[in-house]
Amino acid sequence: MFFAKTLSLIIPSAFCNEAQGQALAANLHNISHLFTEIVCVDYLSSPCFIQALSRLSNLRVIFQSTPTGIYGAWVLGLSSVSSTHICFAGVDDILHKVFIESFLSYSEKPPFTTIFYGDKLLSKGSKEYFIPSPPRSSLKNYYVQCDIPIPGLIFPIFSTDYIDTRFRLAADMNLLLLLIRQASFKLQYLNLLQVNQKFHGLSNSDQAVSIYLAEWRLLETLYHVRVNNYKKWYFYIMLLAQKLRLFTLLQSLKSYVRF
Numbered sequence: 236m237f238f239a240k241t242l243s244l245i246i247p248s249a250f251c252n253e254a255q256g257q258a259l260a261a262n263l264h265n266i267s268h269l270f271t272e273i274v275c276v277d278y279l280s281s282p283c284f285i286q287a288l289s290r291l292s293n294l295r296v297i298f299q300s301t302p303t304g305i306y307g308a309w310v311l312g313l314s315s316v317s318s319t320h321i322c323f324a325g326v327d328d329i330l331h332k333v334f335i336e337s338f339l340s341y342s343e344k345p346p347f348t349t350i351f352y353g354d355k356l357l358s359k360g361s362k363e364y365f366i367p368s369p370p371r372s373s374l375k376n377y378y379v380q381c382d383i384p385i386p387g388l389i390f391p392i393f394s395t396d397y398i399d400t401r402f403r404l405a406a407d408m409n410l411l412l413l414l415i416r417q418a419s420f421k422l423q424y425l426n427l428l429q430v431n432q433k434f435h436g437l438s439n440s441d442q443a444v445s446i447y448l449a450e451w452r453l454l455e456t457l458y459h460v461r462v463n464n465y466k467k468w469y470f471y472i473m474l475l476a477q478k479l480r481l482f483t484l485l486q487s488l489k490s491y492v493r494f
Contacts, residue, residue, distance in 0.1 A: 238344050241271040242320045242335070242389065245312030247305045251280035251326055256287025259326050266332045267291050269339065271318045276308035306406040310395045319347055321390050328386040329431035337425050338389050347391035348420045350411075353429030355384035363431075370424045373463070374415055379454075380463040381408040383422070387430040391420065404443060405450035412458050 246259070267273060273291060277284075278299040288294050297311055309323055320338075324330055331353075338351045352372075357364045368383045385407045397413050399406055414420040451462040 240320055240339060240343075240347070241318040242269065242322065242339070243312075243316040243318040244270045244273045244330075245309060245316070245321065245323050246273065246275045246326060247277075247308030247312075247323075248275055248280050248284070248326050249278040249302065251277070251284040253281060253283035253287055255326055256280075256284035260287050260290055262329045263291060266330060266335060267293060269332070269335045272316065274312045274315060276312045278302050278308075304400070304403070306398055306400045306402065309406075310398050310400065313393075313395050313398070316392075319345075319392060321392055322387055324386045324430070325432075327433045330387040331428045331430065334387065334425060334427045334429045335389075337427055341423070341425075348418075349391065349423045350414065350420055351389040351423050351425055352383040353387075353425045353427045355386075355429055356431045357434055358431060359434040368424060368429075370426075372422050372424075374411055374422070377460055378463055379408075379412070379458075379460045381405075381411065383411075384429050384432065386432050390414070393418065393420075402450050402453075404446050405454060409454060409457075412454065412460075416458060 248255075263273065270293060273294045274297060275285075275288060275294060276297045276299060278301075285296060288296070295315075297315065299308070299311070303311065305325075312323075313321060322330075334353050341349075341351070343349060352368055354365065354367045357366055366384075373379050373382050393414060397410055397418070399409050402409055415422065455461055
């Protein structure tokens with residue numbers, strides 16, 4: 236028996252302009268009908284950005300009076316929807332129609348406990364890198380890494396209590412560890428492209444190095460795991476490079492490290 240599933244999309248935005256709104260509306264044009272609703276949680280974007288999104292009939296905007304960051308926006312959006320499933324994306328992310336359609340046609344029955352993921356195409360400047368996801372994620376192992384793409388990842392609806400806003404960069408990895416290890420959610424790999432993701436923002440800055448290392452240490456303490464040594468050593472080298480003024484040179488290697 237097939238049980239109908241509904242999917243909502245949450246997009247945090249802040250200080251966005253008209254061009255970003257037009258690009259986002261264009262990216263969502265051919266897939267918006269697959270979502271029960273699209274929720275944009277916005278902080279101080281221009282009226283032209285919001286106007287550009289108005290062509291999407293199922294879009295709803297939550298205006299923030301104070302900044303909460305991406306993960307705080309996730310909490311606000313998640314608490315406002317009533318769908319069976321949820322996914323998150325950034326303003327610049329491009330989600331793929333075939334991946335979403337494959338999820339919607341995937342047969343399962345309530346209670347829904349499966350998280351669906353695929354592959355990603357990472358854009359860095361003028362270059363693109365195809366990054367396949369492992370059919371079996373490391374997130375249930377002792378040595379872990381966030382080896383599945385977050386934008387467009389499809390979750391069954393879950394409590395906002397699982398989003399820990401103490402984290403600045405690793406709340407998504409913390410969320411996955413909580414859902415898989417404490418809420419008994421399971422992962423299902425769909426051998427399809429999930430998202431085109433641009434590599435920029437805080438995670439691509441020199442600030443990210445110390446933030447990731449501190450937050451990974453917290454995750455290791457909370458879950459009695461070890462973050463993949465390759466990733467940690469890479470970031471320790473980056474931290475040393477900052478001190479030796481080599482950060483920009485070594486930063487180019489980031490294309491090959493998963494986030």
